[in-house]
Amino acid sequence: MSAAAAVRWATPGGRGVLAAAVLGSGLTLLDGTVVNVALPAIGRDLGASLAQLQWVTNGYLLTLAGLVLLGGSLGDRFGRRRVFVVGTVWFAAASLLCGAAPSIEVLIAARLLQGVGGALLTPGSLAMIQGAFVAEDRARAIGAWSGLGGVATAVGPLLGGVLVDQLSWRWIFLVNLPLAVLTVLAAQRWVPETRDPDASGRFDVAGAVLASVALGGLTYALIEWGGADAVWASGIGVLTGVAFLALEHRARHPMVPLRLFVDRDFSAANAMTLLVYAALGAVLFFLVIQLQTVGGYSALAAGAGTLPVTVCMLLLASRGGALGARIGPRIPMTVGPLVMAVGTLMLVGAGEGSWWGDVLPGLTVFGLGLALMVAPLTATVLAAASDDKAGVASGINNAVARAGSLLAVAALPLAVGLHGDQYADPVAFDTAYVEALRICAGLLVAGGAVSWLAVRPVRGPGAARRSGGRPGSG
Numbered sequence: 258m259s260a261a262a263a264v265r266w267a268t269p270g271g272r273g274v275l276a277a278a279v280l281g282s283g284l285t286l287l288d289g290t291v292v293n294v295a296l297p298a299i300g301r302d303l304g305a306s307l308a309q310l311q312w313v314t315n316g317y318l319l320t321l322a323g324l325v326l327l328g329g330s331l332g333d334r335f336g337r338r339r340v341f342v343v344g345t346v347w348f349a350a351a352s353l354l355c356g357a358a359p360s361i362e363v364l365i366a367a368r369l370l371q372g373v374g375g376a377l378l379t380p381g382s383l384a385m386i387q388g389a390f391v392a393e394d395r396a397r398a399i400g401a402w403s404g405l406g407g408v409a410t411a412v413g414p415l416l417g418g419v420l421v422d423q424l425s426w427r428w429i430f431l432v433n434l435p436l437a438v439l440t441v442l443a444a445q446r447w448v449p450e451t452r453d454p455d456a457s458g459r460f461d462v463a464g465a466v467l468a469s470v471a472l473g474g475l476t477y478a479l480i481e482w483g484g485a486d487a488v489w490a491s492g493i494g495v496l497t498g499v500a501f502l503a504l505e506h507r508a509r510h511p512m513v514p515l516r517l518f519v520d521r522d523f524s525a526a527n528a529m530t531l532l533v534y535a536a537l538g539a540v541l542f543f544l545v546i547q548l549q550t551v552g553g554y555s556a557l558a559a560g561a562g563t564l565p566v567t568v569c570m571l572l573l574a575s576r577g578g579a580l581g582a583r584i585g586p587r588i589p590m591t592v593g594p595l596v597m598a599v600g601t602l603m604l605v606g607a608g609e610g611s612w613w614g615d616v617l618p619g620l621t622v623f624g625l626g627l628a629l630m631v632a633p634l635t636a637t638v639l640a641a642a643s644d645d646k647a648g649v650a651s652g653i654n655n656a657v658a659r660a661g662s663l664l665a666v667a668a669l670p671l672a673v674g675l676h677g678d679q680y681a682d683p684v685a686f687d688t689a690y691v692e693a694l695r696i697c698a699g700l701l702v703a704g705g706a707v708s709w710l711a712v713r714p715v716r717g718p719g720a721a722r723r724s725g726g727r728p729g730s731g
Contacts, residue, residue: 264449266394273447274389278402280440281345282382283409284433285375288317288352290413294545294560295426300680302426303361307670307680311480312365314542315663319476320372321379322659323469326512329380329652330460336450337381337388342441344377349437355430380652385444387639387651388451396636400578403632404570412567414545418560461512464504468512471498472660479667513653523641523650525711526590526634530654531661532704533594533630536697538662539669540601540623543693546680548616551687552608562616569624574631581633590637590708593630597623598701605691626701637712665700669693 264270296310305313332340351371358364383402390398420428474494478487505511518524541563548559581589600623606615638654670676673689673696680686 263391264389264394265391266397270447271390271394271398273443274385274449275398275401275405277341277440277443277448278382278385279405279409280436280443281341281378282402282406284345284348284436284440285321285379286406286409287413287416288371288375288430288433290541291417291420291429292317292413293542294414294417294549294556295421295429296546297549297681298421298426298556299361299364300678303358303364305361306678307676308480309361309365310680311666311670313361313368314666315476315480316365316368317372317375318538318659318663318666319473320369320469321375322372322656322663323472324373324376324465325379325656325659326468326649326652327460327462327465328376328378329384329649329655330512331377332381332384333452333649334460336452337384338444338448338450341378341381341385341448342444344374344379344381345437345440345444346374347377348374349434350374352430352433352437356427358427379655380649383635383639383651385448385451389449396578396582397575399636399639400575400632403578403635404574404628414541414560414563415557415567416560418555418557421556423557461505461508461510464501464508464512467497467501467504468656470494471501472663476663476667479664479671482671514649517641517650517653520641522586522637522712525707526586526637526641527654527657528711529590529594529704529707530634530638530657532700532707533597533661534658535661535665536597536601536700536704537627539665539693539697540604542666543669543690544604544607547608547686547690550608550681551683551690554608562612563620565617565620566624566627569621569628570631573625573628577629578632578636580629581636585714586633586637587708587712587714589629589633590712591705593626593628593633594701594705594708596626596629598626598698598705600624600626601694601698601701605694608687608690665697669696672696 264274292314296313299305299313300307300310328340328344348371351367351374354367355364355371358367383399386398386402387395416432417429420426420432471494474490474492474497476494478491478494481487481490502515505513505515518527545559545563548554548562549556552559554562577589577593600619600621603619603622604616607619609615635654638650641650670689670693673692675686675689679689
């Protein structure tokens with residue numbers, strides 16, 4: 258690396274690095290959820306169908322998931338702080354275009370561009386922590402980053418509700434501009450530049466293209482299923498996915514070093530990530546629409562209704578990281594998704610009765626499970642890679658998480674029979690919502706099972722080593 262890992266936790270520099278990383282990752286995490294609460298308002302204002310609203314969500318996730326791996330490689334080669342700052346500026350410019358979009362087609366295009374910026378800054382946020390902090394302080398820094406990032410995810414619906422009700426849905430994008438300015442200033446002031454000294458100047462552009470086309474083809478097929486082009490799109494998605502794996506296996510400088518998946522914990526953590534984040538993305542997508550369409554909540558009330566998750570993440574995520582460091586990640590990564598599954602099933606009646614009885618208990622249990630799982634999962638992924646590959650490892654896990662949400666939001670409306678403008682029909686949406694949440698609970702149970710069966714039980718000093726994000730033995 259170009260700068261030694263020398264930043265300590267309880268110092269102004271440590272707080273500055275954490276602030277920059279949290280602000281940057283918070284931009285993308287916030288934007289991933291803040292949009293959901295505004296979807297009904299966007300649909301009414303721009304005359305959008307359900308499929309078009311799915312693309313408002315998935316357009317962003319598509320380019321983010323497809324290019325975040327390349328973003329990690331660029332950071333390792335040219336400097337994580339530099340690429341992080343470029344991505345933040347790009348993200349802000351695309352957010353401005355989203356806020357000014359005159360039609361649903363322009364908004365979808367702007368969301369695709371926004372995902373490109375997110376792909377540049379997302380892997381750098383965690384890699385900056387991994388590269389800057391001394392080894393013994395990383396577990397605490399990762400726990401704080403995970404917790405505060407989780408707050409950004411959970412607070413999105415609340416902020417979106419305030420902006421939609423008091424101003425306009427356009428402000429859910431325009432609010433990113435001042436946050437991006439603060440992010441750039443913090444990064445330039447406190448974050449030391451780090452990079453992989455062994456990184457090649459060659460980049461796997463073909464791999465990035467194939468990954469994006471594969472995800473795009475599958476997403477299009479799921480959203481537009483029944484249309485004339487859906488079968489062709491699914492075929493293209495599968496073929497380009499196979500070509501992507503073949504290319505990465507043979508490439509001298511692959512975007513996804515497949516050798517990382519030889520590590521059992523790395524493979525298990527990413528399989529669990531795919532399942533859990535598919536459920537997480539779908540629950541957030543369906544819940545805020547359910548509260549507005551079926552429950553008659555305002556956008557603000559629907560967003561405020563998700564506050565229990567925010568509180569749980571704020572208060573408990575760092576404790577989840579400390580627990581993982583003490584006993585190993587296997588138990589938190591198993592129990593967390595199972596607790597989330599229980600919370601998901603408790604939300605089946607949301608919108609039909611009172612918030613206190615039908616929403617608060619389920620979201621609280623859901624948030625407890627999420628807080629328990631997030632930091633040990635992140636630390637397990639990083640423990641499987643050497644420090645100079647932190648950007649790539651982070652990029653892979655981020656891509657898997659976004660791909661999970663992308664495919665779930667694309668597939669579940671089809672699976673539960675939603676189409677056209679039924680997102681505005683209380684009877685049709687309520688029936689579909691119940692079935693969707695049951696599917697999400699099944700995904701979460703599967704995620705917990707993967708962790709229990711595949712993540713190695715590590716205790717004592719070994720647990721601290723792995724959860725601290727230091728290189729694993731593989």
